[in-house]
Amino acid sequence: MTNAGDAGDVGVLRSKRNATRYRILTGIAERQPAVSQREVADAIGVTSQAVSDYLKDLIDQGYVEKHGRGRYEVTKEGVDWLLTRTDELREFVSHVSEDVIEEVEVDTALATTAIDEGSTVSLAMGDGVLRATAGDAGSATAIAVTDAAAGEDVGVTDFTGVLDYDLGTVTVFSVPQVQDGGSTTLDPETVADAAADHDLVATAGTEALAATRAADVDPDIRFGTATAVREAATKGLDVCLIAVADQLSAHTGELRDGNVSYEVVDAAEP
Incomplete structure (x- = not known):
């Protein structure tokens, strides 16, 4: 398990656990002295049980002290941890405002x-x-x-x-896994015709690659296809996607998330 002392290695924004620690310590610090577990839970919008679990770890790390019956206070070490993480966040915000946003504007x-x-x-x-x-x-x-x-x-x-252009569409051919026939179940002529009718051809899986080669088609996209196909379609390109059956849901899910129109067709040999 990652402990509070490891937070510098991953950063507050890169770890949900460390982000919650940061919020809990801040919630205690701004309500000291001796804030209760319930007060912290209500302030940051998590359950008391979740706060309790985090507090046990923070106490073990020496960042929080418990006083009496369920009253807590941030230690000097806890304050130092907060200051370090806050400096990291300040640098990140500066990077976003000075570098990222300026880049987006052009x-x-x-x-x-x-x-x-x-x-x-x-x-x-x-x-x-x-x-x-x-x-x-x-x-x-x-x-x-x-x-x-x-x-x-x-x-x-x-x-x-308004930039006037139509989104591309995706035509999806599902290829069975090799134990179910693989690339030999697809009609090469159908694959070749479909490739010729689209701007790009993408393959996901070795069986899919074999199917395009049998049709004498050289795919444009072979790696990272789920994201690449969606991106191409959102830029107005029509894509022919040939994907192994066990990878199909990941691709169609990505297309749905991107509001990209797609059609699954049957290219199997008659």
Whole structure:
């Protein structure tokens, strides 16, 4: 079991247990002297039993002292632990506000024409990539923050309007596991035709890879397919997904979570 003294290795935000310790110690410290277990539980919104379990560990670590019948107080060591974790949180918040949020405010597009810094550009989605064209004729526009020649990446910000594009769809072919026939149960011609009708082909599992090779198809995505297929579809690409049966639910679950339309079809040999 991880103890309170290990929290520095994982950080408060990376461990639910350490986050709860932090809240409990803070709840006690701001209500001292001698706060009760029930008061802490009510303050942080967890059960008394959960607080009791955490308090036993915190007492063992020397971060909390128990006084009389169920009254608690944070020790000097506990205060030091809180200060250290608070410094970590302060650094994280600073990173988010100064680095992450600033990065989010500027997106990257592929220039389709020459673009000058400070000029207005029209935005569109093409082949799964955000594209910027000089001028304001599009339904969505932005301001370029860098110069770019056609084909180069360009930074854009101050977005207005609505980016008009359709989400992609996913066609799913389920491949039985090898003990149930594997790739030999799929019709290679059907797989080849489906691949030709889609922007990308993804395979999940060795049987699925064998099925595409039997159809003389080279898959575009082979690893991390659940996330990659969803991401491709949300960027407007139609994907042909060939997945081994035992991996199918993970992929369709990911698609449902991303509100991506999909269809499971039968490509088995007649």
